[in-house]
Amino acid sequence: xxxxxxxxxxxxxxxxxEQIIQNHVNWCWATAAIIVGTExxxxxxxxxxxxxxxxxxxxxxxxxxxxxxxxCGYCQGKITVNAxxxxxxxxxxxxxxxxxxxLPEGDEAKARALRYIITGDANKSFPxxxxxxxxHDKRSLLISSPSQIAEAIDLGNTFIGNYQKRTGSFxxxxxxxxxxSTLELYDPWDGFTERYSKEQVxxxxxxxxxxxxxxxxxxxxxxxxxxxx
Numbered sequence: 744x745x746x747x748x749x750x751x752x753x754x755x756x757x758x759x760x761e762q763i764i765q766n767h768v769n770w771c772w773a774t775a776a777i778i779v780g781t782e783x784x785x786x787x788x789x790x791x792x793x794x795x796x797x798x799x800x801x802x803x804x805x806x807x808x809x810x811x812x813x814x815c816g817y818c819q820g821k822i823t824v825n826a827x828x829x830x831x832x833x834x835x836x837x838x839x840x841x842x843x844x845x846l847p848e849g850d851e852a853k854a855r856a857l858r859y860i861i862t863g864d865a866n867k868s869f870p871x872x873x874x875x876x877x878x879h880d881k882r883s884l885l886i887s888s889p890s891q892i893a894e895a896i897d898l899g900n901t902f903i904g905n906y907q908k909r910t911g912s913f914x915x916x917x918x919x920x921x922x923x924s925t926l927e928l929y930d931p932w933d934g935f936t937e938r939y940s941k942e943q944v945x946x947x948x949x950x951x952x953x954x955x956x957x958x959x960x961x962x963x964x965x966x967x968x969x970x971x972x
Contacts, residue, residue: 760816780860876960
C-alpha cells in the first residue's frame, strides 16, 4: 500500500482522493477490508481484479452527507472519492438497510468486502472469514478467544480489529502482526500508525488520535480454507 498521496485538507488545488484513508465518515469497514484483502492477495499471489481502481478518483455529487473533505480529492471544481472505496461499498453494502452506502456497516458487510477484494464476488461462500469476540463481551479477547487470536497472529496476515470509541460509535482498524507478541495498528480514519503489545491491543488499551480503545472483536481470513477454483 505504498505511494499514498497526502492531500491538503483546506486547499482547493487538484488532488487525488486518499486510497487508504476513509473518504467518508462511515467507510472504515470498507477501507479496512481493502487493506486486509489487498495485502492478502499480494502475499498469496492472487491477481487483484481491482488493480486499476486503486489510485483512481471518481467525481461524486456535492452535498452527499458524511464525505470527509480532508480525505476526498478535488478535480475541476468537483469533489472526488477513491474509486475502489466507492466500488467496495457499492458491492458489499446491505442494499435494504443501507441503500445509499453512507451508513455504518457490520461484520457481514466486512466479510462481503473481503471476499469481493479477494475473489471479485462479494457473495462467494469462501474464503472463510473468522469472527472472534463480541462487542458486548466485557472479557478480554485473550481470555474469551485465545485460540483465534493466536491463530490470527501466527498466520502473520493483516486482519481487522473492531472497538467502541468513547463517543459510543464502533470503529474498524487494521492490525498487522510484527511478532508473536506485538502488532502494528493502522487507523484508516487518519493514517495513524503505531506498534503495541497484544496485551495493550486486546486488554489494557491503546491510544490513537481518536482516543483510547481496546479491540473487542476481530475478523481474519483463514487461508487454508480457501478454494481457488
